[in-house]
Amino acid sequence: MADFALIQSLLQPAETKIVLLVLDGLGGLPRAEDDKTELEAAHKPNMDRLAREGCLGQHYPVAPGITSGSGPGHLALFGYDPLRYEIGRGVLEAVGIGFPVTERDVCARGNFCTLDSHGNIVDRRAGRISTEECTRLVHKINQANIQLDNGVEVFVEPVQDYRFVVVMRGDNLSGEIAETDPQRTGVPPLPALAQNPESQITARLFNRWIEKASAVIRDEYPANGLILRGFAKEPGLPKFRAIYGLRAAAIAIYPMYRGVASLVGMDRIEHQARNVQEQIEVLAQIWRQYDFFFVHVKYTDSRGEDGNFEAKQAVIEEVDAALPLLLELKPDVLIITGDHSTPSQLRSHSWHPVPLLLWAPATARRDGSTHFGERACARGGLGTFAATTIMPLALAHAQRLAKFGA
Amino acid sequence: MADFALIQSLLQPAETKIVLLVLDGLGGLPRAEDDKTELEAAHKPNMDRLAREGCLGQHYPVAPGITSGSGPGHLALFGYDPLRYEIGRGVLEAVGIGFPVTERDVCARGNFCTLDSHGNIVDRRAGRISTEECTRLVHKINQANIQLDNGVEVFVEPVQDYRFVVVMRGDNLSGEIAETDPQRTGVPPLPALAQNPESQITARLFNRWIEKASAVIRDEYPANGLILRGFAKEPGLPKFRAIYGLRAAAIAIYPMYRGVASLVGMDRIEHQARNVQEQIEVLAQIWRQYDFFFVHVKYTDSRGEDGNFEAKQAVIEEVDAALPLLLELKPDVLIITGDHSTPSQLRSHSWHPVPLLLWAPATARRDGSTHFGERACARGGLGTFAATTIMPLALAHAQRLAKFGA
Numbered sequence: 001m002a003d004f005a006l007i008q009s010l011l012q013p014a015e016t017k018i019v020l021l022v023l024d025g026l027g028g029l030p031r032a033e034d035d036k037t038e039l040e041a042a043h044k045p046n047m048d049r050l051a052r053e054g055c056l057g058q059h060y061p062v063a064p065g066i067t068s069g070s071g072p073g074h075l076a077l078f079g080y081d082p083l084r085y086e087i088g089r090g091v092l093e094a095v096g097i098g099f100p101v102t103e104r105d106v107c108a109r110g111n112f113c114t115l116d117s118h119g120n121i122v123d124r125r126a127g128r129i130s131t132e133e134c135t136r137l138v139h140k141i142n143q144a145n146i147q148l149d150n151g152v153e154v155f156v157e158p159v160q161d162y163r164f165v166v167v168m169r170g171d172n173l174s175g176e177i178a179e180t181d182p183q184r185t186g187v188p189p190l191p192a193l194a195q196n197p198e199s200q201i202t203a204r205l206f207n208r209w210i211e212k213a214s215a216v217i218r219d220e221y222p223a224n225g226l227i228l229r230g231f232a233k234e235p236g237l238p239k240f241r242a243i244y245g246l247r248a249a250a251i252a253i254y255p256m257y258r259g260v261a262s263l264v265g266m267d268r269i270e271h272q273a274r275n276v277q278e279q280i281e282v283l284a285q286i287w288r289q290y291d292f293f294f295v296h297v298k299y300t301d302s303r304g305e306d307g308n309f310e311a312k313q314a315v316i317e318e319v320d321a322a323l324p325l326l327l328e329l330k331p332d333v334l335i336i337t338g339d340h341s342t343p344s345q346l347r348s349h350s351w352h353p354v355p356l357l358l359w360a361p362a363t364a365r366r367d368g369s370t371h372f373g374e375r376a377c378a379r380g381g382l383g384t385f386a387a388t389t390i391m392p393l394a395l396a397h398a399q400r401l402a403k404f405g406a
Numbered sequence: 407m408a409d410f411a412l413i414q415s416l417l418q419p420a421e422t423k424i425v426l427l428v429l430d431g432l433g434g435l436p437r438a439e440d441d442k443t444e445l446e447a448a449h450k451p452n453m454d455r456l457a458r459e460g461c462l463g464q465h466y467p468v469a470p471g472i473t474s475g476s477g478p479g480h481l482a483l484f485g486y487d488p489l490r491y492e493i494g495r496g497v498l499e500a501v502g503i504g505f506p507v508t509e510r511d512v513c514a515r516g517n518f519c520t521l522d523s524h525g526n527i528v529d530r531r532a533g534r535i536s537t538e539e540c541t542r543l544v545h546k547i548n549q550a551n552i553q554l555d556n557g558v559e560v561f562v563e564p565v566q567d568y569r570f571v572v573v574m575r576g577d578n579l580s581g582e583i584a585e586t587d588p589q590r591t592g593v594p595p596l597p598a599l600a601q602n603p604e605s606q607i608t609a610r611l612f613n614r615w616i617e618k619a620s621a622v623i624r625d626e627y628p629a630n631g632l633i634l635r636g637f638a639k640e641p642g643l644p645k646f647r648a649i650y651g652l653r654a655a656a657i658a659i660y661p662m663y664r665g666v667a668s669l670v671g672m673d674r675i676e677h678q679a680r681n682v683q684e685q686i687e688v689l690a691q692i693w694r695q696y697d698f699f700f701v702h703v704k705y706t707d708s709r710g711e712d713g714n715f716e717a718k719q720a721v722i723e724e725v726d727a728a729l730p731l732l733l734e735l736k737p738d739v740l741i742i743t744g745d746h747s748t749p750s751q752l753r754s755h756s757w758h759p760v761p762l763l764l765w766a767p768a769t770a771r772r773d774g775s776t777h778f779g780e781r782a783c784a785r786g787g788l789g790t791f792a793a794t795t796i797m798p799l800a801l802a803h804a805q806r807l808a809k810f811g812a
Contacts, residue, residue: 003489006469006472006489010472363435363752363756365435365436365443365758365780366435366436366441367781367784368781379784379785380784381759381780381781381784382784382790383464383759383784383789383790384789384790385470385790389469389470389471391471392469392470392471392472393470393471393757394471395471396471396472396473396756396757401471401472401473401757402473403473403474403475403754403755404468404472404473404474404475404478404488405474405475405476405477405478405479405488405492405493406475406476406477406495406498
């Protein structure tokens with residue numbers, strides 16, 4: 001993997017366009033009946049043509065044997081070593097509901113819980129209250145308009161069931177704070193405890209907020225208390241424009257993927273697209289304004305997690321049918337891959353390497369592949385590599401990197 | 407990549423011979439008409455036989471996506487991580503003209519320039535004077551026999567057009583000196599400025615030399631001034647004999663490659679060979695005196711940079727025709743590869759991985775390859791790897807490395 005300083009030192013201007021088309025959870029396992037994976041079984045004449053014209057490989061998002069979550073998987077695709085750069089749980093939860101996290105924010109995941117008359121926890125999930133009830137309680141807390149010192153703002157948003165998110169925004173906040181969840185019942189929630197001197201002010205602000213918010217819901221039932229976990233400061237990742245010299249746009253339907261993209265400095269494009277065809281129509285509208293386009297397709301992963309082989313295959317076929325519209329724009333580099341594997345047989349993310357197709361009409365070294373699939377990728381010309389090398393490869397094929405050394 | 411300390415700790419004596427045959431810029435791209443690269447299109451029965459008997463792979467000289475210069479590419483082939491070990495520009499320029507740089511040397515690239523009556527630069531390249539004029543001026547400076555303190559010697563050599571090289575040789579010299587080129591006209595050349603305390607004496611010596619050399623050419627025109635760039639100390643690389651226990655010889659026609667080889671401790675063999683056949687005849691003469699032979703063929707790269715597919719292919723065929731002579735010597739390990747790719751379609755170095763053939767009759771694990779080519783290498787038994795792993799592989803196949811651990 002090349003480091004960011006090296007990449008920056010080699011950047012040269014170009015007018016080229018790069019498209020990174022991510023089919024979430026793309027990789028699969030062959031089924032018994034015909035020994036084909038979802039990708040191999042799919043009827044996808046466009047991808048197969050691109051495979052013949054481009055070259056294939058397979059990548060590990062984190063490391064061999066490591067099953068990647070969506071956050072690390074996307075960081076790796078964007079060139080950030082996920083073992084070095086981390087998006088804290090609270091931030092991931094906030095971006096997951098579309099909250100526009102800024103560099104001044106510390107986020108925490110919250111649970112409503114049930115307390116007894118002594119203030120001890122009886123149920124850490126408040127009887128798993130509904131999302132509607134959660135939303136009502138969050139609204140009630142927001143109505144109370146809790147004020148904190150230091151010009152600090154607080155945002156509270158419902159997530160799902162008993163879960164919500166708290167975002168504190170201000171200067172010099174820090175997220176090194178231990179969770180207030182004691183992980184057992186019969187004891188009261190813990191105070192927010194700073195884990196280093198820099199976090200003491202932030203911990204004090206959270207404790208004040210907890211006190212006031214708890215007072216607001218004291219007479220509710222069963223959700224008459226709250227606990228906070230996963231405190232995390234916005235990670236302050238180096239930004240796409242600074243590292244790669246790219247004006248980058250994210251076209252994702254799910255908020256979390258727009259959020260992760262925005263954390264690396266991509267513009268999150270607001271749109272009404274409901275499928276990949278419409279996403280590509282959005283892409284066409286902004287084609288001139290950007291150099292790099294991240295298009296995220298969620299449903300390969302969703303159908304994989306459903307355990308529905310045919311439905312995952314159908315999503316791949318739907319993406320394939322939308323490709324001609326994308327190719328009309330004449331991208332210089334098109335990469336089609338996933339952020340991890342989600343074999344429908346396993347109904348979950350997996351550690352298997354992820355197939356990748358690199359198409360670059362001017363510079364790809366055709367590798368003799370005849371179609372896009374896991375086994376073709378394992379034998380592809382790009383070999384097996386860390387996902388963090390995808391961005392340097394994309395920049396090279398976009399002729400955006402000068403020679404290293406004389 | 408294995409580190410040098412590990413390799414050193416495992417060295418065991420052997421009588422085996424290793425040949426590293428580098429076809430500069432070997433890797434290519436398939437052309438449209440028959441979908442073959444230069445290497446794939448070449449008629450090369452000997453290499454194809456070696457591919458059947460040996461095994462193939464492909465390597466990245468620096469990192470995926472990074473286009474390597476010749477300096478870093480060769481360092482990597484010799485086992486030195488080019489992101490860690492660097493040959494400064496001045497040193498590369500000096501070795502490029504065959505100047506025998508030693509560990510006591512600091513080298514700088516020079517430009518003759520044109521100054522006006524106030525000493526301000528009018529033309530940073532002195533009207534691009536001819537190499538002959540440059541040679542005459544360098545001779546005039548050398549005739550002046552400029553003396554410096556501290557027992558320091560100075561060597562000045564013409565390079566090409568308005569360019570020359572200055573080498574200062576002495577004890578405790580340092581190359582951390584900023585260039586004297588102000589990068590614009592209308593201002594005088596800058597003084598040589600030390601960038602750390604260790605370089606102050608060296609900077610003072612260079613300033614004294616600049617003053618005296620400038621006086622020598624003051625009345626010339628248009629080359630009546632000079633500027634220095636790329637100050638660099640001989641890199642002090644660990645040497646082949648110490649790391650690998652190998653007596654190594656370099657048989658290269660171009661001075662730069664002899665120079666880089668000498669920086670890693672190879673003996674640069676003086677010879678009159680004008681082609682690879684004659685290089686191998688030279689190799690045969692010194693066969694008993696050395697353990698490792700670096701044979702460098704420049705013209706694959708040159709013809710690639712010319713954009714001449716057929717001519718590059720012809721160079722590969724010429725190398726193939728010379729192989730029987732090499733094989734008569736019965737090397738224990740023969741590696742045929744490049745220092746980077748130079749596809750004739752791109753007319754330049756490129757980032758594409760470099761094909762590699764490893765032949766070792768006693769120990770190669772045949773991988774089923776039937777010929778030597780980029781696609782065969784991408785599917786080869788050695789996989790895709792960093793170029794710095796080539797030397798450990800060569801030593802292993804030469805039975806020069808003991809077992810690690812019990």
